[in-house]
Amino acid sequence: MSNSLSSLKEQLDQVEEFFQETAHETRINSESDKQKPEIAFAISFKSKKVSHDWQKVQDNLGLTLRSLLNNTDQNFRIIIAGHEKPNIEELNDKRITWLSVKFPPPLNARRATRDKLRKRMVIGAFLRKNGFSGYFMPLDADDWIHYRFVEYIRSLPISNALIINKGFMVNVLQSEIWKQDQFYKYCGSSTVFNFSNGDFPKSSKRSDINKTAFKWATKNHVKVREFVKNHTLVDYPFVTYILAHGDNLSIIQGLRDNRASAEHHNGVGEELGDWIYEYFKVWKE
Template identity: 45%
Template sequence: MSRHITGTSSVYSIKKQLKRVEAYFLNKHVNKNKAEVAFAISLKSKIVSRNWNNVQSNLAKTLRSILNNTDSHFRVIVAGHEKPDIKEIRHKRVTWLPVNFPPPSNQKGFSRDKMRKRKVIGEYLRKIGFSGYFMPFDSDDWAHHRLVQYVRSQPTRKNFVIDTGMMINLVKKEVWLRKKRFYIGCGSSAVFYFANKDFPLTPETNNAEKKPFHLVLKAHPKVIQNLRTLRRPCKIVKFPLVTWVLGHGDNNSMLKGKKNNTVSAEDYGSKGEKLENAFFHYFKARKNQHDA
């Protein structure tokens, strides 16, 4: 028997989860720390994308979701081969970093390409004197508008792992809650605190991997284990502050064969709901609201 539900009860369930986040901040107006959050996005090359227009559109939505955050103490750094022709990339809080190494020749090189770009971002943050939170973020996922506020409402120097998150299949037009182990599947699920000296001086592999920064170069399913190995404090987050978006045609996980367009709430023992414009809008800034 299918566990896919599109009725009122599931809609209420999703809304209830989102209301939990709002309720948490009802009486939390003062942040506990002054650290800034840097979102690090490694953008795939036009050469290896199925549809460059889709890649650009997905990035625009991701950037709008981040730019819509209630707390403005953040920046976004995007590293890639070809600069997207979207207005969001020109926003004052967004920095574009071109890379000069060759793009991957096939899907097997996607992960290495992503990490090389991540190291370029780390080098940039080292050079500008940045110390604070570093969040690797995929170029097609959505950030909750309270994400930055949540991180900065906690004591300084903590690391965060998002255990609960939303999932969407755009082909099936379904949305559901993954209550546990969200970080296992979604790469936009951890926030690390780094002092400036923790970032690499250069993107060279040996230099980057000798520092705590190597935490962001390891596979995200083992992030908790890796943090504990280095004895770095970690807070497990039970709020759905990130939405993992699938089924748009250029997901790396789908191109690698790890996921397909049939993925649904049933696969995660969850209850699905019909993806409606209201939910889509909830995670997106209005167009033109954040023009540079």
Template identity: 45%
Template sequence: MTRSIIDKRLNQFESLIPKTSPLKEPIIVCFGISFKSKKVCKNWEIVQKNLSNTLRSIFNNTKSNFLIVVAGHEKPKIAEIENEKVKWISSPFKPPISPKGFNLDKRKKRILIGAYLRTIHFNGYYMHLDADDLIHYKFIEYLNSLPLKKAFIIRESFMINTNIKEIWVTKRFYLHCGSSSVIYFNTNELPLSFKRDKSKFSKFAFTSHRLTHSKFKKNDYQFLDQPLVLRVFGYGDNNMTIKGLININVSSLQYRSKGVTYGDWIWNHFNV
């Protein structure tokens, strides 16, 4: 695979949007980020820097009908967290003491985010976004150009390893990345508190990203095969790396794809 293939995918996507008819009333998009505790990080500075990049990739979108809610234990010392578009929520429960508790901690923070959204009477699209992944600069614009659906599942997108400087297309993206679904919630579907309940949001928070699509009727969700999200590997503090499930030098080969060496050109599309 050459760079031209990656460029072609990106350029096709970006040229597609002006040809679509946006919704008359744009739907707000909330990005919910479960930020892990400093106590379980190998390098807190890198983890904070990654969050900065994630937030900037949202800030730099072509449309501003979004909000971001970040739930964590220790508030990061980064300028982006103070942006008016960002709501920080301090977790009232204790952080995990080992990698075994990572998944539960992430899910509890998701419900905490959902409970906050209920207090502001949120109705709109919601996306769980990992604190190291990046979104395309036309993500929000594209989402609002599509007919309303209960859910969108990102089936095909990009992965990147910053340690080996490789980028590749992943055809089953939603099986490998938690930042792969956008779901429409109304206020009544949100949790009443940060404790797990029977709300639709809570059920979603505890559903594996591999199975999210199976929770909807076929006509209620749509697969998206556009380069909307960039999953980032290679910095050493990814939860999967800490657990020993993914090597820091993971490459396209592990995903049955063919990679290409990337340069600064990629940041023209995932703008940080």
């Protein structure tokens, strides 16, 4: 691990410096900013039937939601689709909508990815029906979002998509954190799509999905830069991908394992410090 334990924190400090430098301009443009797109965060929640530790799965969702709800810019909504509604206090927040899906849960973890996409399609159809237009971000139920993420995204020129090019990866088992280049290749919580209401599907059927631009939100995130043209890369580490917490789908499916480290990802690891909780508004359990 690196001996420079403050280097990653310093990169988050740069985000604070950005907002300090643009504070005057932000005040001048406050009225026009109100016209910028709202963000809809779409969370496909894992079924209890394919969870190793249901309490951990619920707790992880609570941390993810807290990181969102504590954002400085409140121009967002959160839609969660799932089978069993978790018993956590965050779901009482008016900014969150819970959708109970009607199709059966997956039989095993190998089918969980398809289940995740089906739930995302349900969310897309819900947004079409409710007249939503704006930014749409698929978000895993165990990732963390920086507390100024919404503010930053809405401060940028409007784009077809904003892609997280650099993000944090954390192995909680090894207490290691590192910055990951080409973050979108590793984490599904890495693209903010810009959709008009007509870009969302009329139903959650695949035939309707394929008629709309929403189909891009159901493709493999690894290749997002290939199929979404005129996108903007975001180089601040606004998203944290949490590994080795005990119920990662990627680990259960054998795509990664609990030994994942900076060394395996061409990064420079640091010891996980309390500063991360300050910027993502979550805390150690």
